[in-house]
Amino acid sequence: MKRKKEKAMDMHSMLTTAEKRRLTIVETLLERKTWVDLDELAKIASCSTKTLGTDFQFFDMTWQEYFVVEFSRKSGVRIHVNHERKMNCIYGETLQNSQFFQFAEMLFFKPYETGSYWLSELFISESSLYRMVQTLNGSMEQVGIEIIRQPFYLQAKDERWLRLHFTNYFDQAYGIGRWPFKEFQQEPIVRMIGEIAKKLNMRLSDEVVFNHSLSVGVAFVRMSQGFRLELNDKKNHEIDEYILGYEEEIQEILPFRLPTDWHKELAQMIFHPYYGWDNEQEMARINGYVSDYLDVISKEVGLELVEEDRAAVQFEVVSLYTKYKIFPYVRYSLFDNLKFQAERVFENYPNFSREIVGNLQLMEKRTHFPWYSKMLYHIIDILFVEWSDLPIKLEKRRTKVKMLIVSTHGQTHAKILKGILDMQFHYRVEMEIYEGSVMNKKTFPNAESYDVIISTEPLLEFAREKLFVVDNIPNVIQLGEIAKEIDRLQLKLHVGTPKK
Template sequence: MERLLSPSMHRRVLLLNLLNGPNSWVTSEYLAESIECSKKTIMLDCQYIEDRWSDYLTIETSRKNGIRLIASPHRSIHDIYNEIIQESNAFSLLESIFFEPMQPAVFWEKKLFLSNSSLYRLSNLISSALKDRNIQMSRSPYFVHGKDERQVRYFFICYFMEVYGIRAWPFHLDREKIFRLSNKINKKFNLELNDSQIVHLAYSIAVTIIRERQGFLIQNRKDPINCFVKTTIDIRKYQSDVEEIAEPLNVILPDNWYEDFCYSIFWWDFGWDNEQEKVNVINQAENLVNTIKNALSISISEQSKASIIRLIEYIYAKHKMFPYKKFMVYDRYLYSSRAIKQNFIVFTAVVNKALSVLEAKMKFPWKTMYLDEILHEMAIRWENLSTLTDEMRHQLSVLVLSDLGKEHAQLLRSVLKENFRNKVDLFVQESHYYDQTISSSDRNYDLYVSNYAVETVDEEINMIVEDIPSFKNLTDLRKYIDKRRLVLPKDIAYLNA
């Protein structure tokens, strides 16, 4: 959906995506080649981004290192993407058509202050972007529709979730009542939804009610959900709650709106084509969790395991209904997975490999489309994952040396111990400096920390600190130690397998 942005803003979004990554510095040559523009344009766009969103970030440039983005600790860069979408004429038109369908071109020209040619151009952009998701937009009058109404609803749910999230509420419906109903449904049917899924369910309810009152109903209903709606008496208990939410709309919903509502809301839990398929997915999900657990030799609680299995089941059902990109401009899973890939190298490698095997086995894009989402969700749902993976890493053996003598080396050791605790196994020079000679025949250490350059040691493993280590010294050491501990010698064989 990035094509709905202006060419210049689309280019700036791509630039922001590249700068907002795990690497600190990026060369202007790489950026220009990746975005297919000149280095001068890159510099102008960097200046635009920094001037426009100075409260969110700072962009530094260096002839030697390139360009890097420094995010503000008080703002989220996510908000920049929201602002970009909200200011896009194409996205504004699409959102407006959702709320007021069946209006002629002259209505939108007047309401959005568009010329006839501008409206025509934006309409073509929207139609082209929607086509990629099996959705259509008619223009005589303007409305959005598709062969599967559930896909249309799900698309708008994803749109509103990305643009407004939990902090805003774009619907003329009682937010508190809708969330109350979401929690009620979650508890009644033991769905075990987390907070983000509760929000998603709330948006699903709002979008469903609005589409129903506009007359867009689900025409193709498969047997499993029809059977569920007709035979489950308990579901009728919620009809009064839904009617109470819909009351402020002051509209008369169609006679069969309630069954349509149930089919729209419960597709991901009850809308399976056959029960055996669901059982198979659950079994494969359980095998996936066990494979990862055994490969890493870490534990997992039953609650975490059930949550991840539920996640895999949800992704599968969601893909069957909507096998397209879920984000408009900002892929939240991509950004969080970058940090996971950088800080949980072995965990990422195991998940990556396990999903590749599962993808080939099930002919389903587990890795191709959902690696980032699964990494993101597993990191959240796997209780104490950070602690468990940290415990499996070895301690770095560190020899502390000082040209001021053994007493000063002991002081350096105490500073390192206080800052890095179980991450390092510390040793101190045993003899006086003037008697000390480090040779290749001595024991090899992972790291040598000293207040002078040790000539007989490779400089890559010799970190030099001040006599009293500065904040920068400790920061550099922390980065080095954490990076070295990410991959164990025993893991290298697995990664190359």
């Protein structure tokens, strides 16, 4: 397969100046992960520091549940994320509140309306409508989608592109808890997908099932409007028959008659890994490369990939290949959540990350397919979702930080303290209790033998940079500071998995 150049739909061009600026501020603070000077941030966001202050007030009033911005006269500002997965909601809210995105969504649901209808519906002038259409076309044409006027409707060079684009849009704009299709129910669709996946021995998460259900919803809307797929594979497959078996149940929830071959369209969109091949040789070749890649990763990091997990990882990685053949474009609208999560993997497991990256680069070179340049974040996500207990296994392989516990309240309390710290840092530290008396300086152990020293008193005999003074029962702040030091030490030692 020839390597295709990935195109990106410029979603940010459809935001207002304020929306783009606020997202730029948030993304900059997330990327830096530390203090950012206000003047520098204002320059990056192309605004004044006064405008930054207004945006910070907006964040505090509107997005406080997602993150908090901390201020320092000396250092500037930094961001504290309350829950990383919730960051998606910021972008979902932005999509929902954007006039451009809402117009595109309305065009999806209401094709063939006239310009007069949209002028009345949107309460805008003819020139404003013209500018909106021009802006949308300027962005969507990059992924093969176009707004046709008089009457207005959406058209794509390949119907698959439009369906996958709107599936991705609804996924980000609505999230797993909301269903955008008011004309029919979600539950029968989810049940159909889940039951067929079991027949095929596919291990699907709720997120994947939800995304597939959106794909079905988008397909039904387009079918009801008269838009059909040109089927790549017209032969009958068992999956076609599985889906056809739900025809009566699905027909009951729909306000239109299912067209001929509706089940084949769903099969080739949802279960594309079974259809998206030019020939059997291509399928065998790509599966072979992915299998070899997993062998190398498992061997190099010294971690077993059990058969069930391996089958799930293999299937999901190969699915990236067949989906890219269908839709060679970026799969997010405004926020690449997979990149956000992958950066945490790079930070916490640097050596494991190097193995993933290095071997993907090699596979990309051999197959002439963008495994590394386009699929890296997806593959990291697959590994950490489908490889059972992978983070725990990696933690166990870290070089443990050596910790000495010194208590002035006796050995019983020292053991209690050890138990508390063990619950917090079980796989990450090697702990030892000082059994002597702090009154006898001659029996003190050599501080050079330890990375961290925990004490209930500020003992001057130990180096200040290693000493952490805690309460009899360490509080959350003290435990947090110890955790940061353990992180720093382990990253300094380049621990995570052995080097090649």
